[in-house]
Amino acid sequence: MEPFEVPDVVVLRLPLYVRALTQLVAEETEVVSSQQLGRRLQMTPAQIRKDLSYFGRFGKQGRGYSVSFLLKELRRILGLDRQWRACVVGVGRLGRAIINYPGFAPEAFKIVAAFDSNPQQIGNTVGDLQVQGMFALSQTVQERDISIGILAVPAAQAQSVVDQLVESRVRGILNYAPVAPQAPKGTVMMNIDPVLSLQSMTYYLKNLA
């Protein structure tokens, strides 16, 4: 059971569950109650049960969840039981760092292409990728079956690159530029939001002072 209308904020919480359950598997915990999972994530058991209830029944009343089963199911629900191919657009400092980040591969993501609009970057090697010009975007996306574009371009170029990605049928866009470009329906855009992080940080800073 996977009804289409799961609230966005619930979907945004699922990766936190996946992370906690992955830790539990590493600790060789086989069964976890919503109380225990709640303590780890500082969420009430009822909130956890409600979130999970959107996707079916995972536990038996009073018995807790099978850690490995729940993890497997959540990974399947999130689409993490397959590999997703991504490209990076913009090979400045950030783009290079993203390409060389070791954290994507174990999590079902593989960066298979890099693009830049600057002719001087074309042909350069970043990680084990050769930087391509934007003119090659559409063909490479098709040939290499790329679903996700990671935007690491200047803010002023973000909208134009989004348009090009959408035209090339890239449906998922992770935007690092601190602007919010528009994308048509049927595209999934995630914006990295620095303000939320800063607003939590100041809580601690205030208490340090």
Next chain:
Amino acid sequence: MEPFEVPDVVVLRLPLYVRALTQLVAEETEVVSSQQLGRRLQMTPAQIRKDLSYFGRFGKQGRGYSVSFLLKELRRILGLDRQWRACVVGVGRLGRAIINYPGFAPEAFKIVAAFDSNPQQIGNTVGDLQVQGMFALSQTVQERDISIGILAVPAAQAQSVVDQLVESRVRGILNYAPVAPQAPKGTVMMNIDPVLSLQSMTYYLKNLA
């Protein structure tokens, strides 16, 4: 009442409350129940009451919360009732975009300095800031009362810049490099984590396909 030991995940959720309450103020809503706030954030009323209970009593039983009072209190708790001065280290594409981002100022953050280790960047103007060399970090941090450093440097330089920021007594660091540098106790490091965003994105991509 502000006990020191509020769980991190609760602190990370507070900015979401601030955002929702800010919207409610804009809509001229004066009172909100935990049910209504819960619908907006897709959280159970009990979760919301529990999160808020760490900080005292904000509502009267059965009466709901005063939107403006709760917003003011949460902003105070998060330390958003004052201005925080930040510097950006690294003025490549990302650093420039951050400096020019209009979203920080209304949220109590002001970027007052920019640094780069590349001598060719020193003296350049970004936004209304003149880029300084790293050798000027310590003095500028002190003179301009900077508490937050935003890291937009290549991954390989992240640790060294964190060390320099810590030595200059910058206590809050927002790290955009997809690595996790170490910082001593008494420093607050927030890492932008692209994997969590991608793991939610694939839920939607899978359902689009």
